Amino acid sequence: MDFKRKINDLKHFQNRDIMALVTGASSGMGVLYAERLAEAGCNLLIVSNQENELNEVATKISGKFGVNVTVRFQDLADENAAQRLYDFCENEGLIIDILINNAGMFYFEEMTSENDRKTETMLGLHVFTMTKMCRLFGDAMKERRFGYILNVSSLAAVTPFPGIAMYSATKSYIRTFTKALHFEMKYYGVGATVVCPAAIATPLYNLSDNLMKVGLAIGVVRSPEWLVRRALRGMFNRRCIMRPAFQNIYGPVGMFLLPNFLKSFIWRKIKTKQ
Numbered sequence: 001m002d003f004k005r006k007i008n009d010l011k012h013f014q015n016r017d018i019m020a021l022v023t024g025a026s027s028g029m030g031v032l033y034a035e036r037l038a039e040a041g042c043n044l045l046i047v048s049n050q051e052n053e054l055n056e057v058a059t060k061i062s063g064k065f066g067v068n069v070t071v072r073f074q075d076l077a078d079e080n081a082a083q084r085l086y087d088f089c090e091n092e093g094l095i096i097d098i099l100i101n102n103a104g105m106f107y108f109e110e111m112t113s114e115n116d117r118k119t120e121t122m123l124g125l126h127v128f129t130m131t132k133m134c135r136l137f138g139d140a141m142k143e144r145r146f147g148y149i150l151n152v153s154s155l156a157a158v159t160p161f162p163g164i165a166m167y168s169a170t171k172s173y174i175r176t177f178t179k180a181l182h183f184e185m186k187y188y189g190v191g192a193t194v195v196c197p198a199a200i201a202t203p204l205y206n207l208s209d210n211l212m213k214v215g216l217a218i219g220v221v222r223s224p225e226w227l228v229r230r231a232l233r234g235m236f237n238r239r240c241i242m243r244p245a246f247q248n249i250y251g252p253v254g255m256f257l258l259p260n261f262l263k264s265f266i267w268r269k270i271k272t273k274q
Helices: 003-014 028-039 051-065 081-092 113-144 165-186 209-218 224-236 247-257 260-273
Strands: 019-023 043-048 069-073 098-101 147-152 190-195
Touching (some): 003 028, 003 224, 019 028, 028 098, 043 051, 051 069, 069 081, 081 113, 098 113, 113 165, 113 190, 147 165, 147 224, 190 224
Parallel strands (some): 019 098, 098 147, 147 190
C-alpha cells in the first residue's frame, strides 16, 4: 500500500490535515510507526515516559519529513493517564484520526511479591490505559464517523508459557478486546485492528547479534520495519486482526501440542539458570 497516497486521500476526504497519536514513540517500533506515518504526510502526537528520547525523535521526524510533531511526556501506566491525554488533546485542539496503542512492557519472571510493581505497571499499560484510550478517542471518532485504531498484541496472547503469565494474559486481553471492538466500531465507519506479531528483531529478547542475524536470515525473526508496514496496511484496510509471519500459524499449534510435563521441565531448567 502507498501510505502517502492513502493519507492524501484522507486529507481530501476530511478537508484538513490528518493527525496520528502514537504511544511508546520514544524507541523501538513506536518510532517506526511515527516515522512511516510522518513519511506519508501525517502530523503526529507522540507520547512516552522517556522525555529526552521523545524530544530527539520529534526533532528528527519534523526535520526529516516536514510534518508537525507534538510531544507529550507522560507516564501511561497511571490510572488517569488516558483521561489526562485526552484532555490535553481537547485543550490543544488536536483532532486524533489515527490512534496507535503501542506502549507496553515485557519481563520474563514468575509471579512473586517482588514483581508486584511490574505487574501493576503492565496492567496499567496493556489493559486500563489502552481500554480507556480506545473509549475516549473512539467516541470522538464515532461522532465524526471517521478514524482508525491499531492496538498491539502478541503471539504470546495465544501461546502462554511460564515466566510470561501476566504478559500473555494482558496481550490476550488486547487481542480479544480489539476483535470485539472492531465490529462495534465498524457500524460508525471507524476501523479497529489488532496486530499479533511473533518474534521481532528488537532488544526485547536479549539475543546475541549472531543469533539475531541467523533468525532474520531464515525468517524466524522479522524486522520491526517489516512488521510496522504490515500492521499499518492492515489498519488502513480495516482488518480485524493481523497475524504477520508464519510463526503465528505453527506457534500456537506447537504450544498446544507441547505436553504440560515438558513445559514444567523447561521452566525448571530456565529457573536453575536464572
